[in-house]
Amino acid sequence: MKSILKSIVFCYFMCHGFLLSAQDVADARSTELSININNFISRYLSFSDRDFSIEDPYTMMIHRSTTNKDKFFRFGFGLDLRFTNDKVEDDFGTDDERSTRGISTNLRFGVEKRKMIHPRFRMHYGQDVVLGYNSFKTESDQGSSFESNGRGFLVGYGPVVGISFLINDRISIWTESTLYLTYSNFRQESSFNGQNGDIAKTSELVFDIQEPLSINFKIKL
Numbered sequence: 001m002k003s004i005l006k007s008i009v010f011c012y013f014m015c016h017g018f019l020l021s022a023q024d025v026a027d028a029r030s031t032e033l034s035i036n037i038n039n040f041i042s043r044y045l046s047f048s049d050r051d052f053s054i055e056d057p058y059t060m061m062i063h064r065s066t067t068n069k070d071k072f073f074r075f076g077f078g079l080d081l082r083f084t085n086d087k088v089e090d091d092f093g094t095d096d097e098r099s100t101r102g103i104s105t106n107l108r109f110g111v112e113k114r115k116m117i118h119p120r121f122r123m124h125y126g127q128d129v130v131l132g133y134n135s136f137k138t139e140s141d142q143g144s145s146f147e148s149n150g151r152g153f154l155v156g157y158g159p160v161v162g163i164s165f166l167i168n169d170r171i172s173i174w175t176e177s178t179l180y181l182t183y184s185n186f187r188q189e190s191s192f193n194g195q196n197g198d199i200a201k202t203s204e205l206v207f208d209i210q211e212p213l214s215i216n217f218k219i220k221l
Contacts, residue, residue: 130156
């Protein structure tokens, strides 16, 4: 009987120690949230003399640490909604007001490794898989009946490399450069006065290089 009780007590403390160890590992992992501030700058500040776009398709990034303190999972997300009204001249010389409604989503997920190169600076490098989808509809009922629908998708893969400036243990600012090999496919259909028009299909395989122009604000949750 005593041997059975000793075995039970031994198993209890072994299991309790294992659970505490697992809890310590879980507590040691961290989650970080990043917001891309370039999109806000581009949307709300005017740069009339610039001939390039500083917008980035990924508005938000989430990093989750692994059991290896220098290795992180990464997930990026971007959503862009478009609502515009434009006046154009149709084939009969009449001003036509056309409205466009569209949505564009971009996802990327991958892994990255980090290395301190200075007490305030940290380098990271890794790889991503990227996915994208966009859709729009343009229509008008003034002067002439016009409608155009388009949708497309994108897939890709490639390396990333970047650098972070550490403000403190929880807050940092970072930027990175990417080189994605992407394949995209897009289809657009149009109709005019009820008559089916052209159907345009495009597909391309390209290297998409993102220069380190995006500034991201990161906080450790």
